Amino acid sequence: MAWTAERPLEFEPLLYWGYWRSPFQAFGPLFVSLPGINLWAWQVLLFALAPLCLLRPGAFRKRAWAMDAVILTSVTSIAVTFGWGLLRGGSAYQGYYQLWRFLTALLVGVLLSSVVRTSRDLKAIGSTVLAAAVVRGTLVIYFYWAHVHGKIDPPPAHMTSHDDSLLFVAGLVISLSWALARVRLVAWLAVALASPLLLYAMVLNNRRLAWVELALALAMMYLLLPPGGWRRRLNLLLPIAGPVLLLYVLVGWGRSGAVFAPVRALSTTGSNEDASSLARQEEIRNLLYTLSAAGNPLLGTGWGVPYIKVTSVYANFGSNWQQYLYLPHNSLLAVAVFGGLAGLGGIWLVVPVAAFLATRGYRASMRAPDRAAGMAAVCILPAYGAQCFGDIGFESLTCALILGVAIAAAGKVAVLAQVSPGLAKKGGGPELRAQVMVVADAERPSVRQWP
Secondary structure, eight states: OTTTOOOOTTTOTTGGGGSOOOGGGGGGGGGSBOTTTOOBHHHHHHHHHHHHHHTSTTTTSSOOHHHHHHHHHHHHHHHHHHHHHHHTTOOHHHHHHHHHHHHHHHHHHHHHHHHOOSHHHHHHHHHHHHHHHHHHHHHHHHHIIIIITTTSSSOOSOSSOTTHHHHHHHHHHHHHHHHHHHOOHHHHHHHHHHHHHHHHHHHHHTOHHHHHHHHHHHHHHHHHSOTTHHHHHHHHHHHHHHHHHHHHHHHHTTOOSGGGHHHHHHHHTTOTTOHHHHHHHHHHHHHHHHHHHHOBTTTBTOTTOOOOOSOOSSOOOTTTOTTTTTSOSOHHHHHHHHHHHHIIIIITTHHHHHHHHHHHHHHHOOSHHHHHHHHHHHHHHHHHHHHHHHSOGGGOHHHHHHHHHHHHHHHHHHHHHHHHHHHHHHTOSHHHHHHHHHHHHHHSSSOOOOO
8 A cells, every 4th residue: 555555745745746646645644643643644553563573473482583683783773863863853753754664664664573474475565566666667558648748848767766666676686586586477477567667667667777686687687596597698698698688788878768767877877977966976975075074983973863065066955845855865874874874784784684584495495485585575675775875765655665676575585495304304204305305396496505
């Protein structure tokens, strides 16, 4: 619901640039503050789900305790650095606004870890993310052709929102991970149907960072593939695809048009001639100055404390965005500035631990849904990091919920991978164990065993 709902126009004017609302605006009232408590109805519903998830029988069995430990570490680090910000005169409201989405990601990760029991549950979560991505991608395409093309000149800078970049990438990664794990024609047909739609939606949404995220996710996917199998096939194709790709880059460098959108995005990201990139660089210089001049190396400046604006030639949003001193575009660097080493090491620790658990689970799993979930979780994490580095991903609800799903999937895949061999051992003699391993090897060539 949070991935597809559309808040009322007065609360989110940048969605479709105020020109249109889809039928999903029916869910918009759930994302408006309730009188007296200043919380969304959606947030209240999430809090109401918490006891139902945590108190259900078996909620604390088959859990990745390492993941629970780093989530607790992250929450503790947030509490300490938030308190440090208040002691330094920071705003409690601004600190809450900076942090509540990431805290929601942690809560969603805990709740999903409590209710996900089987591989079928992991498959259902992946299908949900993919469905949300397809819905938003379809709306992007419809809005462009029905309301923008030939009617609005110049066209809007984006069709839906910046945050949908990660949702589209997550949908692509999930569908491709499932096809690689399942190795069935139906799975590849799903990729053939979903991928063109999502890629075209990324082109129309016109966010350069989406292509950077997709490149990082696909590179990670290649690194995860075991020797032999798909990696061997890809290596055989590289001598053919390499020159074609190089020719595509050379022809598309500096050109406009949808076909060359990935090249244009990668070539202009970080450019010294692009106003958006220059604004990002200026924000980074201001953040680094704040950390050196006013921050504590261990605790940073504290949350709720604005960064110091030394220069504002390109990054000057004060007239129409009064919170920009609390929400820099490079929200990953902001974690280091506002939270110091405690923030960067404690708050962000969930990401590398999730990557480790998901990788371990992927390589040891025998079931296709588990392998797909593990691969997707690992590949989504660097894309999430890129979104945080380039476009306020830390404060995005869309991105936070994708992170929460990745956290839960990583922990659960690691646990299910440990349980599966145990079931074979309990079942009897070596004949049954041999049958289980033969089936696993047939589904997954070149299994890399963990000690």
